[in-house]
Amino acid sequence: MAEEVSNKQVVLKDYVVGFPKESDMEVKTSNINLKLPEDSNGILLKNLYLSCDPYMRSRMTNRDRASYVESFLPGSPIIGYGVSKVLDSRHPNFKAGDLVWGFTGWEEYSVVSSPQLSFKIEHTDVPLSYYTGILGMPGITAYAGLYEIGSAKKGDHVFVSAASGAVGQLVGQLAKLTGCYVVGSAGSKEKVDLLKNKFGFDEAFNYKEEEDLDATLKRYFPEGIDIYFENVGGKMLDAVLLNMRPHGRIPVCGLISQYNLQQPEGVYNLSNIIAKRIRMEGFIAFDHYHLYPKYLEMILPYIREGKVSYVEDVAEGLENAPSALIGIFSGRNVGKQLVVVARE
Amino acid sequence: MAEEVSNKQVVLKDYVVGFPKESDMEVKTSNINLKLPEDSNGILLKNLYLSCDPYMRSRMTNRDRASYVESFLPGSPIIGYGVSKVLDSRHPNFKAGDLVWGFTGWEEYSVVSSPQLSFKIEHTDVPLSYYTGILGMPGITAYAGLYEIGSAKKGDHVFVSAASGAVGQLVGQLAKLTGCYVVGSAGSKEKVDLLKNKFGFDEAFNYKEEEDLDATLKRYFPEGIDIYFENVGGKMLDAVLLNMRPHGRIPVCGLISQYNLQQPEGVYNLSNIIAKRIRMEGFIAFDHYHLYPKYLEMILPYIREGKVSYVEDVAEGLENAPSALIGIFSGRNVGKQLVVVARE
Numbered sequence: 075m076a077e078e079v080s081n082k083q084v085v086l087k088d089y090v091v092g093f094p095k096e097s098d099m100e101v102k103t104s105n106i107n108l109k110l111p112e113d114s115n116g117i118l119l120k121n122l123y124l125s126c127d128p129y130m131r132s133r134m135t136n137r138d139r140a141s142y143v144e145s146f147l148p149g150s151p152i153i154g155y156g157v158s159k160v161l162d163s164r165h166p167n168f169k170a171g172d173l174v175w176g177f178t179g180w181e182e183y184s185v186v187s188s189p190q191l192s193f194k195i196e197h198t199d200v201p202l203s204y205y206t207g208i209l210g211m212p213g214i215t216a217y218a219g220l221y222e223i224g225s226a227k228k229g230d231h232v233f234v235s236a237a238s239g240a241v242g243q244l245v246g247q248l249a250k251l252t253g254c255y256v257v258g259s260a261g262s263k264e265k266v267d268l269l270k271n272k273f274g275f276d277e278a279f280n281y282k283e284e285e286d287l288d289a290t291l292k293r294y295f296p297e298g299i300d301i302y303f304e305n306v307g308g309k310m311l312d313a314v315l316l317n318m319r320p321h322g323r324i325p326v327c328g329l330i331s332q333y334n335l336q337q338p339e340g341v342y343n344l345s346n347i348i349a350k351r352i353r354m355e356g357f358i359a360f361d362h363y364h365l366y367p368k369y370l371e372m373i374l375p376y377i378r379e380g381k382v383s384y385v386e387d388v389a390e391g392l393e394n395a396p397s398a399l400i401g402i403f404s405g406r407n408v409g410k411q412l413v414v415v416a417r418e
Numbered sequence: 419m420a421e422e423v424s425n426k427q428v429v430l431k432d433y434v435v436g437f438p439k440e441s442d443m444e445v446k447t448s449n450i451n452l453k454l455p456e457d458s459n460g461i462l463l464k465n466l467y468l469s470c471d472p473y474m475r476s477r478m479t480n481r482d483r484a485s486y487v488e489s490f491l492p493g494s495p496i497i498g499y500g501v502s503k504v505l506d507s508r509h510p511n512f513k514a515g516d517l518v519w520g521f522t523g524w525e526e527y528s529v530v531s532s533p534q535l536s537f538k539i540e541h542t543d544v545p546l547s548y549y550t551g552i553l554g555m556p557g558i559t560a561y562a563g564l565y566e567i568g569s570a571k572k573g574d575h576v577f578v579s580a581a582s583g584a585v586g587q588l589v590g591q592l593a594k595l596t597g598c599y600v601v602g603s604a605g606s607k608e609k610v611d612l613l614k615n616k617f618g619f620d621e622a623f624n625y626k627e628e629e630d631l632d633a634t635l636k637r638y639f640p641e642g643i644d645i646y647f648e649n650v651g652g653k654m655l656d657a658v659l660l661n662m663r664p665h666g667r668i669p670v671c672g673l674i675s676q677y678n679l680q681q682p683e684g685v686y687n688l689s690n691i692i693a694k695r696i697r698m699e700g701f702i703a704f705d706h707y708h709l710y711p712k713y714l715e716m717i718l719p720y721i722r723e724g725k726v727s728y729v730e731d732v733a734e735g736l737e738n739a740p741s742a743l744i745g746i747f748s749g750r751n752v753g754k755q756l757v758v759v760a761r762e
Contacts, residue, residue, distance in 0.1 A: 132693075307688065326691050340684015344651065347670050347700035349476075354698045356691035 081106040083151040083181035084395045089136035093334040093403060098134070099152065099396040106183045110162045116187035117168045119158035121178055122418065124392075125206035126399045126411040127240070128305075129358075130154055131333040152180035152399075157195070157205045159418070165189055173198065175205035180395055182415060193366065200377055207410040208373065208384045211359045212240035215327060217369045218362035220245050220252075223325035223355050224301045228253035231295055233314065236305035237278065238265040238385070239402075240410035241327060245303045246275050247382050254301075257294045259310070261405040268408065272383050287313035298322070304354075306331045308339045315343035315352070324354040334403055385409030425450040427495040427525035428739045433480035437678040437747060442478070443496065443740040450527045454506045460531035461512050463502035465522055466762065468736075469550035470743045470755040471584070472649075473702075474498055475677040496524035496743075501539070501549045503762070509533055517542065519549035524739055526759060537710065544721055551754040552717065552728045555703045556584035559671060561713045562706035564589050564596075567669035567699050568645045572597035575639055577658065580649035581622065582609040582729070583746075584754035585671060589647045590619050591726050598645075601638045603654070605749040612752070616727050631657035642666070648698075650675045652683040659687035659696070668698040678747055729753030 083102050090098050110118050133146045133153070146152060160172040161183070168174065168189065176192035178184045186192060195205055207213065219241070220226045232249045236242045237258025246269065249256045257277040258269045269278035277294050284290040291299070291313055298319035304311060307329030314324070332338045346352065376382040387407040389398035395413045402411050427446050434442050454462050477490045477497070490496060504516040505527070512518065512533065520536035522528045530536060539549055551557065563585070564570045576593045578586045581602025590613065593600045601621040602613045613622035621638050628634040635643070635657055642663035648655060651673030658668070676682045690696065720726040731751040733742035739757040746755050 311688075326688075328692065329689050332689060338686050338689065340686050341688055342682050342684050344655075344670075344685055345673050345676060345682065347698065348672065348702065349700070351700050351702060351705060353700075354691065356693070356695050356697075358692065358695060361695060 077108045078105050079108055079183070080104070081181050081183050082392050083179070084392055085151055086134060086146045086148050088148045089145070090131075090134040092336055094131065094134055094400050096396045096400060099399075101393055101396075106185075108161055108183065110164050110185065112164075114164040114185075114187065116163075116185055117160050117165050117174070117189050117192065118162040119174070119178055119184045119186060120161050121156050121158045121182060121184060121415045123157040123203045123206050124178075124180055124395060124413040124415060125155040125210065125212075126395075126402050126407070126413065127154065127212070128328050128330045128333065128402060130399065131403065151184075152395075153177060154180060155206055155211050156415075157202050157210075158184070168192070168194065173202065175210050180392065182392065197370070197374060200374070203386060203388070203412055203414070204377070204384065206412045207240045207386065208244055208377070208382070209370070212410065213244060213373060214362055214366055214369055215359040216241045216244035216248060217373075218359065218365060219303060219325040219327050219357055220248055220301070222362060222365070223357045224303065224323045226252050226254060226301055230254045230300040231297065231319070232256045232301045232303065233291070233295065233299045234258045234275075234303040234305070235281075235310050236260065236328070236330060237275065238268050238273075238409060239305065239407075242303070242305055243269075243273050243385060243409065244382070246273050249301075250274050250276075251376070251381065262408075264408060268385060272385065281310065288316050291317040301325070303327060304329070308332055308341075311341055312343045315341075315346040318346060318350050318352050320350045322350060322352050324352060326354060326356040330403070387411045389413045391415070421452045422449050423452060423527070424448070425525050425527050426736050427523070428736055429495055430478060430490045430492050432492045433489070434475075434478040436680055438475065438478055438744050440740045440744060443743075445737055445740075450529075452505055452527065454508050454529065456508075458508040458529075458531065460507075460529055461504050461509050461518070461533050461536065462506040463518070463522055463528045463530060464505050465500050465502045465526060465528060465759045467501040467547045467550050468522075468524055468739060468757040468759060469499040469554065469556075470739075470746050470751070470757065471498065471556070472672050472674045472677065472746060474743065475747065495528075496739075497521060498524060499550055499555050500759075501546050501554075502528070512536070512538065517546065519554050524736065526736065541714070541718060544718070547730060547732070547756055547758070548721070548728065550756045551584045551730065552588055552721070552726070553714070556754065557588060557717060558706055558710055558713055559703040560585045560588035560592060561717075562703065562709060563647060563669040563671050563701055564592055564645070566706060566709070567701045568647065568667045570596055570598060570645055574598045574644040575641065575663070576600045576645045576647065577635070577639065577643045578602045578619075578647040578649070579625075579654050580604065580672070580674060581619065582612050582617075582753060583649065583751075586647070586649055587613075587617050587729060587753065588726070590617050593645075594618050594620075595720070595725065606752075608752060612729060616729065625654065632660050635661040645669070647671060648673070652676055652685075655685055656687045659685075659690040662690060662694050662696050664694045666694060666696050668696060670698060670700040674747065731755045733757045735759070
């Protein structure tokens, strides 16, 4: 028999121009049947933790060009990564009671009709919420960006921007474990303290307090930067280009300083790419999910042995999800921003 | 006994700001002894052909930062690639009568005190002047950029800017021989005709006649660009970024549109690097000279069999060298610009 329950949802009201506001989303309630129809091939999820990630901004824009992810549909719930419990399954890989991480809706219950991007959670001795971050998409992003794209090796001088975020904090710690010299930038004293005292960066600075980023980078990297893990773009990228070492690498993970601008800032120092033979390469976690088992094998012991720290910024309840999401674009969060919908 | 002769030279008068002018250089005459002193380790050259290359602009600037090549010394002759005859040698690898290509001075006779960048010419059944271009630095640049940096393979859609220049004309022809679809841009009708009729590009256009480069590229690459061989920078790069295919490559060989600007233009569309996972990589021929024997083995038969065409723009006499050099920055040359100092 059909078991109909109410389903609270966070819905995008309309496409966004410029900085997103809480009022661009609204919390609505609809109903959902907790049994999948017989002709379904999908899974029905109870959502536990939702992930707030910078790339989601691009899905709030009505794009005239194809991108690697579709724009959200106004009137429909926001889509993102999350951790969920399977309540019903018509898919051979999943059964009721399984825990999964992957794409889901910003709502209490979601139907994922083709769960290619749902990963079964096998290890539950670590906090489940970690699968929105260090054990999920941001984790693979850090790992693939640093090693596959950045070719990090012992002795490299590594600079990470947005370094206290979900990806940045992990990049810095992995680089340290690899034997690199690591400097991070962030946007508050509190975050800078975290970088130095909690995550073990060699140095860190508050970019908002630096008048001349070129001079700042020269101070921290008198011999230049081998790897710039790029999360922000704009003026920081321009300053970095002046301070790269020959054969340096710039894995381009994000350009968060640009996402809400109607006209992006120009980048002026690209000529350094030739003189210094810089490799600048964009990447997305999606292309690297085949590395996930290998990554887990490395990172789980680090977490269990306390060799890697992880800081989350937790918002309670779907009602607070819009505010949590927009907060990451002004840097309000400290550490990985997530939303708790339910704890089990 | 010392054999003193007069030595005409092209000297840089002072560092250049903005577009270089003929009057930034002057032709002077000094004297030179055509016997090397006994304590020399170098070679004494009679210069035959001199090469005008875009990268030389950067050596005319007084740079406050180290680059991969030193700035020229005002009051001294311009330095560049050339083809020369060895008149005297104190270096074990060379003897009088040898022909070499490599770094030399813009003068009738030069002493190269440490000839690490002098390559002995073994094949003289092809025009000697070719060693300033297709058989010299621009040749290796095209080869390394297309294959090592660009990873060109059959079926790739390739766009080349400054396509009738020394490097561009070769990139396009090699890409065609590899089985790519190739489009080139250039700055005059004459050059566009060359690209289509002489070099066998699939398509070519005059960028000066296009109002909307994004639309132009969309017309020639409805499915997008796999490889953009970047010679120009600025607005063209921005338009290309909008039209790259996922996993596209941008070997950055030059940014000639920017070299004479006191403030470079901004590049605004870098966010495409992430969404499309683009690899943008600067390179210089210098890092790839170990490939020269392999490259010669490939290109010499192509030249002899007429499978590759090569167009030169020849200026006669050292007196015309300053005008030839500045001409390449306004695109006055058609094909590889070189200067004949002497024919033997």
